[in-house]
Amino acid sequence: MIKRIEIQEFKSIQNLSIELGRINLFLGANGAGKSNILEAMGIISSAAYGIVDDEALLRRGVRPGVPKLYKTSNKFFARSPQISFTLASEECEYKISLLNPLENPKPQWNYKTETFSSKHCKDPLYTKGVRSGKNDLSGGIPALLNQLEQNSIEYQFLETIRNYAIFNPNTPTLRGIMPDLQTRYPVGLSGGGLADGLVDLLQKAKNDENYEYAVDEILGLFDWVEDVNSEMSIGTILSKSITRPKRVITFIDKYMKDNSNKLTAYDASEGVLFVLFIMVLCLADKGPNVFAVDNIDQTLNPRLVKNLINQMHNWFIELIPEKQILCTAHNPAILDGLDFTDDSLHLYMVGRDSKGLTQISRVRITEELIKLAHDNKQPLSQLWIEGYLGGVPNV
Secondary structure (H helix, E strand, O other): OOOOEEEEOOOOEEEEEEEOOOOEEEEOOOOOOOOOOOOOHHHHHHHOOOOOOOHHHHHOOOOOOOOHHHHHHOOOOOOOEEEEEEOOOOEEEEEEEEEEOOOOOEEEEEEEEEEEEOOOOOOOOEEEEEOOOOOHOOOOHHHHHHOOOOOOOOHHHHHHOOOOEEEOOOOOHOOOOOOOOOOOOOOOOOOOOOHHHHHHHHHHHHHHHHHHHHHHHHHOOOEEEEEEEEEEEOOOOOOOOOOOOOOEEEEEEEEEEOOOOEEOOOOOOHHHHHHHHHHHHHHHHOOOOEEEEOOOOOOOOOHHHHHHHHHHHHHHHHHHOEEEEEEEEEOHHHHHHOOOOOOOOEEEEEEOOOOOOOOEEEEEOOHHHHHHHHHOOHHHHHHHOOOOOOOOOOO
């Protein structure tokens, strides 16, 4: 599990160090810099793959940007020539700094420094200082991986970093009427692989009662859903004018007549598709062990947000303790679905200081806050709205 990320001179972030848990929830106003934290992880992932360019960043759900926008350009401070990042677990640490000129930028970022260390080794397993020539454009981790045992802690750490991605689904792609430009297993970065990922999870649920229960609990959040499936042939229930993907998600609506009660993803509500997306992403066997979801509360009403996050929290405790998620949100109802007695759950409030730099603070739900909520007969979400937890702008 990733325990710490450090970010220097990237976008609105001048210098941040964040201690991560298993579930990491970043709350704050629009434009506070929440997504920048997720994207910093994506840049580190690209660097560990040996190249940082637009294509590598897009494959991880990172918005490509020119150096003028990637390097912190706050008017109160001098701009640094490089962007720098550190990612660490209990045993391993990976550090990089990247260069690219402001004027006439190159397609690829140069590696100024790159170091990979393990607590099990006295010296770094890989290190390079300032370099010149062709090698500036390539990282050294791919070559190092060829020398490591695949069952070693070091190899697993690097592979976890390399497989990281930011998932951010949109409704047309979830419905199957638009292609997913980044087809990352199990659901695609935008949701285009949901039908394929769902059939794999439903098959797993048939053979594992714990997963069967998890699927049933999710479907139970929607009172109209009697059953869900992923089918290759859908007959005549989808208009001929609609793009027909190879596999289509179908639902049985228990309130409709038997001969007219099957719906496709095109007809179903976007909320149920988004919830299925989160379920498959989290529970799929071969999905990434560390991943992010930007705007995990999008398209969902407050009650559904609360129930989904509660179910997700249970999965990370009982079914997928090896996985780790970072997610951003704007809906305060998300706080009411979490058990803050679990120390692997980290809640962060993100905002801008008086000079516009992103600041982050971990919020610990203390007995005093719980008592305040109880005495005022208010949920934690209301305390956030009223400013007791931070992360809310004065507007």
